[in-house]
Structure formats: structure tokens, C-alpha cells
Amino acid sequence: xxxxxxxxxxxxxxxxxxxxxxxxxxxxxxxxxxxxxxxxxxxxxxxxxxxxxxxxxxxxxxxxxxxxxxxxxxxxxxxxxxxxxxxxxxxxxxxxxxxxxxxxxxxxxxxxxxxxxxxxxxxxxxxxxxxxxxxxxxxxxxxxxxxxxxxxxxxxxxxxxxxxxxxxxxxxxxxxxxxxxxxxxxxxxxxxxxxxxxxxxxxxxxxxxxxxxxxxxxxxxxxxxxxxxxxxxxxxxxxxxxxxxxxxxxxxxxxxxxxxxxxxxxxxxxxxxxxxxxxxxxxxxxxxxxxxxxxxxxxxxxxxxxxxxxxxxxxxxxxxxxxxxxxxxxxxxxxxxxxxxxxxxxxxxxxxxxxxxxxxxxxxxxxxxxxxxxxxxxxxxxxxxxxxxxxxxxxxxxxxxxxxxxxxxxxxxxxxxxxxxxxxxxxxxxxxxxxxxxxxxxxxxxxxxxxxxxxxxxxxxxxxxxx
Amino acid sequence: xxxxxxxxxxxxxxxxxxxxxxxxxxxxxxxxxxxxxxxxxxxxxxxxxxxxxxxxxxxxxxxxxxxxxxxxxxxxxxxxxxxxxxxxxxxxxxxxxxxxxxxxxxxxxxxxxxxxxxxxxxxxxxxxxxxxxxxxxxxxxxxxxxxxxxxxxxxxxxxxxxxxxxxxxxxxxxxxxxxxxxxxxxxxxxxxxxxxxxxxxxxxxxxxxxxxxxxxxxxxxxxxxxxxxxxxxxxxxxxxxxxxxxxxxxxxxxxxxxxxxxxxxxxxxxxxxxxxxxxxxxxxxxxxxxxxxxxxxxxxxxxxxxxx
Numbered sequence: 001x002x003x004x005x006x007x008x009x010x011x012x013x014x015x016x017x018x019x020x021x022x023x024x025x026x027x028x029x030x031x032x033x034x035x036x037x038x039x040x041x042x043x044x045x046x047x048x049x050x051x052x053x054x055x056x057x058x059x060x061x062x063x064x065x066x067x068x069x070x071x072x073x074x075x076x077x078x079x080x081x082x083x084x085x086x087x088x089x090x091x092x093x094x095x096x097x098x099x100x101x102x103x104x105x106x107x108x109x110x111x112x113x114x115x116x117x118x119x120x121x122x123x124x125x126x127x128x129x130x131x132x133x134x135x136x137x138x139x140x141x142x143x144x145x146x147x148x149x150x151x152x153x154x155x156x157x158x159x160x161x162x163x164x165x166x167x168x169x170x171x172x173x174x175x176x177x178x179x180x181x182x183x184x185x186x187x188x189x190x191x192x193x194x195x196x197x198x199x200x201x202x203x204x205x206x207x208x209x210x211x212x213x214x215x216x217x218x219x220x221x222x223x224x225x226x227x228x229x230x231x232x233x234x235x236x237x238x239x240x241x242x243x244x245x246x247x248x249x250x251x252x253x254x255x256x257x258x259x260x261x262x263x264x265x266x267x268x269x270x271x272x273x274x275x276x277x278x279x280x281x282x283x284x285x286x287x288x289x290x291x292x293x294x295x296x297x298x299x300x301x302x303x304x305x306x307x308x309x310x311x312x313x314x315x316x317x318x319x320x321x322x323x324x325x326x327x328x329x330x331x332x333x334x335x336x337x338x339x340x341x342x343x344x345x346x347x348x349x350x351x352x353x354x355x356x357x358x359x360x361x362x363x364x365x366x367x368x369x370x371x372x373x374x375x376x377x378x379x380x381x382x383x384x385x386x387x388x389x390x391x392x393x394x395x396x397x398x399x400x401x402x403x404x405x406x407x408x409x410x411x412x413x414x415x416x417x418x419x420x421x422x423x424x425x426x427x428x429x430x431x432x433x434x435x436x437x438x439x440x441x442x443x444x445x446x447x448x449x450x451x452x453x454x455x456x457x458x459x460x461x462x463x464x465x466x467x
Numbered sequence: 468x469x470x471x472x473x474x475x476x477x478x479x480x481x482x483x484x485x486x487x488x489x490x491x492x493x494x495x496x497x498x499x500x501x502x503x504x505x506x507x508x509x510x511x512x513x514x515x516x517x518x519x520x521x522x523x524x525x526x527x528x529x530x531x532x533x534x535x536x537x538x539x540x541x542x543x544x545x546x547x548x549x550x551x552x553x554x555x556x557x558x559x560x561x562x563x564x565x566x567x568x569x570x571x572x573x574x575x576x577x578x579x580x581x582x583x584x585x586x587x588x589x590x591x592x593x594x595x596x597x598x599x600x601x602x603x604x605x606x607x608x609x610x611x612x613x614x615x616x617x618x619x620x621x622x623x624x625x626x627x628x629x630x631x632x633x634x635x636x637x638x639x640x641x642x643x644x645x646x647x648x649x650x651x652x653x654x655x656x657x658x659x660x661x662x663x664x665x666x667x668x669x670x671x672x673x674x675x676x677x678x679x680x681x682x683x684x685x686x687x688x689x690x691x692x693x694x695x696x697x698x699x700x701x702x703x704x705x706x707x708x709x710x711x712x713x714x715x716x717x718x719x720x721x722x723x724x725x726x727x728x729x730x731x732x733x734x735x736x737x738x739x740x741x742x743x744x745x746x747x748x749x750x751x752x753x754x755x756x757x758x759x760x761x762x763x764x765x766x767x768x769x770x771x772x773x774x775x
Contacts, residue, residue: 050737058597099600118570125566254565256593264588271733278729279722286718327738328664331726335668335745338722342715346679349711356470375682378623379675385619386612386671390664393608408611409604419737420664427668 008448012441016304023311040314040322046090047107048326050419051269053262054107055117059125059252060100069097071248076102078206078245079252082124085209092324094396101255103396108262117259125254129207130156130246134193136201136213143208153193153202158186160223162243164236176236178212178227180243187223195219204243211242265327272330279334280306287341291348293460297445298344301437305340305430308437309333312429329422336430342379343438347372348462355463364463365450369443376439383431390424471709475762476698482758486642493649500652505659508602510595512558514569516576517551518583524554527580531556534575535568546734553588561592605663609644612670613637620674624681631767636677639760643673646751647744656740665744673752676715677760680708684761697772701765705757716753720746 026041037044049056059079061067067075076095079102083091091106104124133144134151143149160181166174182190193202194216203213214227231239283302287295313329315322351368359367392405401424402409449455475482506513528541535558542555558564569590577585620633647665651658683704691700726742729735 058594101597116570118566118573121566122570254592256561256591256597257566257569258591258593259587259589261586261588263586267733268735268738271729271735272726272738275726275729279725282721282725283718286714286721290714327735328661328741331738331741331745334722334726335719338719339672339715341718342675345714345718346711349714353707371686375679378678378682382616382619382674382678383668383671385615386667389608389612389615390667393604393663394660405611408607420660423664 004444004447004451006448006451009445009452012445012448013300016300016307019304019311020307023307023314023316026314037318040316040318042310042314044314044322045310046313046322046324047265047269048324048329048419048422049105049107049265050260050327051265051325052107053260053265054105055121056105056256056258057103057121057124057254058256059102059104060255061250062253063250065250067100067250070244071250072097072100072102074241074245074248075252077241078128078248079104079124081206081209081242081245085207086120086123088120092396102252121254121257125252127251128156128246128248130159130243131205132190132193133203133205134197134200136203138210141208142210144203144205148203154182154186154189156246156248158183158189159243159247160186161247162240164233164240165226166233166236175228176231176233177229178231178236178240178243180225180227182223182225184223187221190223190225191219191221194225206242206246212239268327269330272327272334276330276334276337279337283337283341287344291345291462293449293455294344294348294351294442294446294462297442297449298341298348298438300445301344301442302337302340304441305433305437306333306337308433309336309426309429312433313426323425324422325426326419326422328419329426332423332426332430336426336434340430340434340438343372343376343434344442346375347439347442352462355458355461361450361456361458361461361463362447364458364461365446369439373439376435380431380435384428387424387428387431391421391428394420394424396421471706473706473709474702475705475758476702476765479758479762479766482754482762486755486759489649490642490645493645493652496649496652500655502652503655503657504598504602505657506557506591506593506598507659508598508605510561510593510598512556512561512564512593513589513591514556514572514587515589516554516556516573516585517546517588518554518580518585519551520583522552522554522580522583527554527576528556530576530579531572534572535564561594564592601660605660609663609666609670612667613640616640616670616674620678620681623678624685631771632681632764635760635763635767636674636681638763639677639755640670640673642755642759643669643748643751647748650744650747651740654740654743656744659740661737661741662744665741665748668745669748669752672719672749673756676712676752676756679711680705680756680761681764683708697768698765701761705761709757712753712757716749720749720753723749 022039024042026037026044027039028035028037028041030036059075061075072095076093080093083093083106088106091104093102093104095102132153132155133148134153135147137144137146137148139145160183162181163179164176165179166176168174197216198218199216201213201215204211212227214229227239280302284299287298289295291298313323313325347368350372351364354364354367388401389405391399391401393409395402450461524541524543528539531539531541537558540557542557544553544555545551546553569592573585573587617633617637620636621629623629624632644666647662647669650656651662656662684701687700687704723742723746726738727746730738730742
């Protein structure tokens, strides 16, 4: 097998150290008050709601209404609109179309101590309150006021549908617009209002939030209207979706609902980080005592493995989203610390045996790695398989792994506990990194240090002293 | 570490007996003590309030009962980390307990005990349908993972008659799952999502151990040829892998032991029902991979040879 240069060990250690520094501290530039993150730091870990505190809620249409997929999509849009209104910016929201359920998780905000989660959930699930109002008067908070507050032209119940459409102008430009269709109940009212308000505005509101305030061009009698303006295609689609959400004929009720206070989780996180540090120290001591040089290399590889695992949680580059880390997720990292030296142990034991077979140091290392490989691969594949099953069973129904396993799980709907998904992720990434660091990086490091003259005594590798 | 030379095959009946006793004790324990499914799996309501000072549990239960309009079950606990007292209100049925009812309850209780700084620290309200579905989904996940394992081992170990290897490995797995279950039963943990996570992890972990040993049997068979009696071949392989199995178990189990101890002292109960069963499951996984699966396989192979 090819020789590995003496400095390779130092290079690998340096790379791990640099990676560790980048992962923990990140890279960002500051220009005045504006901070631009280039590489995310450990601060960017998204803690799960069992650590930060927060709300986990499952909505379903009230009174067992059989909603269509479109209606569920609209209901999801309605909730995401209301989340913005409640100033909840960090949330996980997805719809389980097989079971007509909407799952929402959002954390407590750092500065919010008496946030009323129950009230927020009630508001999120309440019947959509879409109104078309006369004029466009509003108060200092941007809520309808005066004539606009008093005169409601029509409500969401009068709307049949809204759709984003576009027309091609003569000079080749496209104009995006929203095409509205009213129900019979709305046709008359809209005709009356548009007849009376030509040249004035009719404003469209969701709850107390303005969606749009178009100017009436002409009386509309056939119940079909267009909202034109300088919309981009995305804006037009978003507005149409919001109006459709307002036409939803049902309220949402909570099927399951859990809250965790922030005080409960924070101490737990610190305790788990402490446990992780102790576990790492114990594993490091065991490895060095029992396996000497290969053990020492294993500890460095393990450090690299933990660093890369953390990087996979923050996303590292701003391009990749952070992955939510929960208490079971941290337990998964600690499990990976315990299990992460497995590949090194298999190899170190093999190297010992090769010495017993009378091989020289270099031959023992080469053959040891070669013989250990198939066992390492076979063993890790089993853990990868269970990790994928875990991710599929406990993850959001729209995640990659859930889709992969959907033929199996589709009749069951989503999970009533979101914390385990994070464990599946740390388990999966941990095992894959174990292959990278425990086999590839460890081989480079061990072959490199075994060429250092003061480390050429086979006793340091578990061989007989005389060799 | 030294060369091992344990005659596992000679002791096989002792191992089988120990395992059978353990599994029987588990089933017996489950029958006597009963198995408690968590709110996540059966549906229901679990509300945890923390408070300071003295509150009579009867008065608290009465106030909760009045607000909710039905009888409640109350449990008391102390948070070692903060020193505050907790009341856990549980209801078997979640119907009617929506966000509004919960707000009303918290207000009513705060009004009834204004001196005690009452705080709702966690709430869990699960509709029975969702809970039941989630439970079945979890069981399917465990069964599915086990099937995948048999298939994988069967394919990878064709050379040493794969299907018998796969099936004996799965017997060892079921044994480990029984031990995990035993910890939940005897430790009075309710069966929750952690249980499923631990079961799945143990399936992967225990099989990993078994596979490393089977891999060795496969390798030795190739090197030594068919002339060596099968029990010698297996014993030799198990002994060769023994250090590795032991050391990996030591590092992994010590990591989980640390988590259990820290979680116990800091009162992180949600992790305790994860790390403690995981610890025992891993000990069992080590034991079954070394003492059960290869020995069962040997017995099977010998039976087959005797018939032929």
C-alpha cells in the first residue's frame, strides 16, 4: 500500500482544528450594525422546543369536515400568515395531506416571558376572517378605522375562489393580476358596492391585516373581478392564496397540543452538554489506555467526528439550513461519541492480531485496516438502516425519508412527538462520519505517525515488545 | 488486551437458560405491574404545574376538577434542579380540553392559589386517535426495521447459509428488545416515543455486533476450510471478536451511563427513559451477540448437518 508522509498526521490534526474553530466560532463580517454571516457558528444551532420551550400543535378541520388538498393548503397558508402577524418568525409548519392535519411547532422567543401560547393557538386555528371593506381608512396600528371599519362589503364566505393570472400586453410585457370569482351571495353586494364606489378604494383584509386595496374602475355585476397592479408573479400567487384561505369554510381545532416552558429545557440542555463532555473524556481515557497510539489517533478522529456532526447541525454554510437539535438529538451525539470509536477499535484489534501473526509494524497496520473494513461496513449499514427508518417514522410527513417510506406509513399520519427526528438525524450523520473519520482519516493519521522514529515500537500498537 | 479463550459452545445451555429466565421475568413483570402507555400513544391530557410553598393536593385537585368539569388524577413531584414542587394533572380523555379550556384552567388555578407562583411548565394534550395511530406506526417501524435486518444479513452472509444467520440474529434482537421492554416495565417508565427510538437503535446496534462476529466466522471459514468442526470455528471467531465487542460496548455503555447519571441528578426525566433502557439494551446487545446468536446458529447448523 502507498506510503503516507510523516507530516500527514499534523496536516490532518490541523485541518480538524481549523474545522473545529470555524464550526464553533463561525465567520462573519460586521459593517456597522449589519452582521453578515459567512460560516455559521455554534450559536446558530436551532434548539428544539424541548430545550427552548415552545408549542407543538396539530390542527384538523373542526367537526370532522372532509377538506380537499387545496383547502388544506389554504389552511396552511392562513396559519403562516397569522404566524407573521403574531411575530412568530421561527416555526416549522407542514401539512399531512393523507390525514388532513396541519402540524405546527414554534419556540418561545428569547425575550418573551409571559407569552400566552394558548391564546396564540386559539387565534391561529380560528375561522378565517376575510373582509372586503369600503374605502381605505386605518388607524395608527394599521387596523381598519372609520368608514372602513364600519362598512363591510363582503366576507370570505362570499368568495368562490381567487386565482393568479396574467395577460400579455401589446408591447410583450406580462401583467400579473388576481382573478376573483364571487358566490351568488356576493355577486349582488359586490355589484352594489362597485357601482357606488367607482374611483374609490375597496380594501381587502385578513383579520386586521391589509392584503390589498385596489381602486374600483367600473361597476362589476357578473361576480367576476380582477385586481390589477404591479405584482410580480409570486406576489400575485401569494395574494390569491391568502384570499382563498379567507374563503375556507371551516375553523381548525387542535387535535393534539403540547407546550413546554423555557425554564424546563434550558437546565436540561446544560446538563446534557456536561454529560457529553464527561463521556468524551472517559472514552478518550479508555482508548489511550487500552490502545496507545491507535487509541490516541482514534481520539483525534473522534474529536473531528463530533466537530463535523455539530457542523452538520448548524448547516455550516449559510446556504444550508440548520437542523433542529432536541434533547434526544444531543443524546444521539453522545451515543455517537461512545460508538464513534468502534471502527478504530475493530482496526486496532486487527492490528494486534497481525502482530501476533508475526508481521512487521507497517504490514500489521496495512493488513489490519484491510481486514477490518468489511466488518466495519456491514456493521454500520445496519445502523444506517435503522436511522433511516427512525427518520421516516418520526419526521415531518413531507421530509425525504418519510416520502421514501410513505408506502409503509401513509395510513398512520404524522407522529405525536417531534423530538425523536433529531435523534435519527444525529444517529445517521454520526454513523456516516464514523466511516469517514474512523476509517479514512484514522488510516492516514496512523500510517503517518507510524513512520515517526520514536513511535516505531510495536508495543505502542499492542504488539509484542521484542519485535 | 489478552487473547480470549472462552468455550462459549460448552456453556451454551447456561446462556440460553439465563436469557429464557430474563424474558420470562419480563413477561411476568408486564403481567403483574401492567404496562403504561404514555399520553403520546394512548391519547389524554398531561398538564404539569410548578409552584412554591405549600398547596394541599386535595384542594388543588378540587380546583382543577371544578374548572375542567370532570375528575382528574393528580401526581406530585419535586424538581431537584430548581427545588420547586410540581403537580401533574392527568386525564384519560383529551376531548374538550382545547387551548381555551387550558387557559381557563390556568387562570382558575392561579386565582385559587395566588400565593404560590403557579406556572404551567408543560402540557400535553393528545387526541386518542392520533395517539393510537402513532403507536401503531411506531410498532410497524420496529417490525419493518427487523425485517430489513433479516434480509440484509441473509444477503450479505450467503456463504455461511445466510437465512439461518439472519434468523438467529433476529432471535438475539428480540431478546434485546425484551430487555429494553423489561427496563420500561420494571423502571416504571411509560411506553413513549423514546421506547421506540431505543428499540430501533438497539436493533441496529445489536445487529452490528452480531454481524462483526458473523463476518469473522465467514472469514475463518474461508481461511480454515470445511474440515474444522463448526463449533470450533464459531468459538474461535467469537473469541477473536470478543475484545472488540467488549471494548465498543464499554465505550458506548459508559457514554449512556454518564448521560443517565447526569440526567438523574439534573432531573431531565425525558432523557432518563431514553438513556437507561439504552444502557441495558446495549449490555444485552453485547451479551446476545456473543452468547446467543452465534450459539443458536451453531446448534442450527449441527442439526442440519446431522439430518443430511
